[in-house]
Amino acid sequence: MKSEEILPLIHEAIVEVLPELDGHDFQETDSLDALGANSMDRAEIVMIVLEAMNLEIPLVDTFGPQNLGELARHLADKTAVAR
Amino acid sequence: MTGLGVTTAVGQGKTAFADALFAGAQRFAVMRRPGRQAGTRFVGAEIPAFAPTNRLAARELRTVSLTGQVLLATLEEAWTEARLDEVPAERIGLVVGGSNLQQRELTLAQDRHRAKPRFLRPSYGMSFLDTDLCGLATAAFGIRGFAHTVGGASASGQLAVIEAAEAVASGRVDACVAVGALMDLSYWEYLGLNAMGAMAPESCADAPELACRPFDAGRGGFVFGEACGALVVERVGARPAPAEPYAALTGWSVQLDGNRNPNPSLEGEVRAIGQALERARLTAADIDYVNPHGTASPVGDRTEADALLAAGLTRARVNATKSITGHGLTAAGAVEAVAALLQMRHGRLHPTRNLVEPIDDRLRWVRGEAVEAEVGHCLSLSMGFGGINTALCMSKCESRRA
Structure with a gap:
């Protein structure tokens, strides 16, 4: 799965967890922290994305990326490995 | 006792609840909430749409269970009435009565992820704990004194009131909110209770309004009712101008039977009544009104009627709130304490639905219609599986006597 395909899944998951961001113009440079997500919100968002991708990896393997673009690319790399 | 909050199937808030009690209203039906039936037709009383608290943002509500949302709305009512915003946060405590409170939503989450368990939401790790309700409430209301849950099966709500009273009496806090939390049964718990013979038979689905009949010869067991009650207990003199109190909590008692099983004990119930009266420095003859546990359990009601007689409570009027609300399980003791205080303030006692043929003529039942009654002193009783008796x-x- 390509990172461009993963980004919309991330946006949807963010809006599910943080409904006040509905309609927000997400940028790849946005960080979840700056968008107002606490650590539990972040875990929820990432798990929703993983389920949407059907990508079974430990949540701890998603902790490195600092912004949405990095997260999408990181998850894209993981799908490449998983295949 | 300076603030009350209540949410039940027959009404949210004290005014709607009191109206429903005096009218003998009911909302029993085959239950429809997701996770309540497994090819079954279990009857219960479910809370219709209710006004939530505005203390939580939409993002916070997403992971809050029905039990949590009802708790916050109910706590809000009691908190506002008692004006607890005027009490220092460090001097306020919270006791949430009940355990295993959110089973239905846990079952739904498990069912949703059974085929792909590794995608279970991380918030499950937090929300499966009953104490998440304490975190939720203390964050929403800024409580800083203490907060914990107490489990006592169907006596949990009353046990929470007793723990709150002890915390206030000891000086640990100046004000304490006791909540009997909504026990959100899934079909699994209902099936278990049904299998052990505690519940009214499933055939009641043909006439749900007749299913719940405490103290009636035709009673067949519990009928579940979603509910939550909150009561604010304050120490007299802790602040100069508290809200107008409903009543003073003059006596209380917790008595155990040393019995793991669900069966009641006449001796344990009589001891609880006796100790509560002794603590209040009253005798049975002083009691104007008894709000009994009255679940419509065949053996439970018989034992409780015998306990009231053995304790000499033959002058008091008696009705059964569960005939209107259904059995709130963990919530029952708190909801019924609220019901007792509202009746005391209104000078009226609510009817007991479906009490056509009382199991004992020596007790002074309030049956078909609400009656006027001056209540100076009342008793409220709860019992829980595992030999728990509270009063x-x-x-x-x-x-109040000196």
Whole structure:
């Protein structure tokens, strides 16, 4: 799965967890922290994305990326490995 | 006792609840909430749409269970009435009565992820704990004194009131909110209770309004009712101008039977009544009204009627709130304490639905219609599986003895 395909899944998951961001113009440079997500919100968002991708990896393997673009690319790399 | 909150199937808030009680309203039906039936037709009383608290943002509500949302809305009512915003946060405590409170939503989450368990939401790790309700409430209301849950099966709500009273009496806090939390049964718990013979038979689905009949010869067991009650207990003199109290909590008691099983004990119930009266420095003859546990359990109601007689409570009027609300399980003791205090304030006692043929003529039942009654002192009783017997004695402030 390509990172461009993963980004919309991330946006949807963010809006599910943080409904006040509905309609927000997400940028790849946005960080979840700056968008107002606490650590539990972040875990929820990432798990929703993983389920949407059907990508079974430990949540701890998603902790490195600092912004949405990095997260999408990181998850894209993981799908490449998983295949 | 300076603030009350209540949410039940027959009404949210004290005004709607009191109206429903005096009218003998009911909302029993085959239950429809997701996770309540497994090819079954279990009857219960479910809370219709209710007004939530505005203390939580939409993002916070997403992971809050029905039990949590009802708790916050109910706590809000009691908190506002008692004006607890005026009490320092460090001097306020919270006791949430009940355990295993959110089973239905846990079952739904498990069912949703059974085929792909590794995608279970991380918030499950937090919300499966009953104490998440304490975190939720203390964050929403800024409580800083203490907060914990107490489990006592169907006596949990009353046990929470007793723990709150002890915390206030000991000086640990100045004000304490006791909540009997909504026990959100899934079909699994209902099936278990049904299998052990505790519940009214499933055939009641043909006439749900007749299913719940405490103290009636035709009673067949519990009928579940979603509910939550909250009561604010304060120490007299802790602040100069508290809200007008409903009553003074003059006596209470917790008595155990040393019995793991669900069967009641006449001896344990009589001891609880006796100790609550003794603590209040009253005798049975002083009691104007008893709000019994009255679940419509065949053996439970018989034992409780015998206990009231053995304790000499033959002058008091008796009705059964569960005939209107259904059995709130963990919530019951708190909801019924609220019901008792509202009746005391209104000078009226609500009817007991479906009490056509009382199991004992020696007790003074309130049956078909609400009656006017001056209540100076009342008792409220709860019992829980595992040999738990509790009693509260509440007295109008002007009736209070030195």
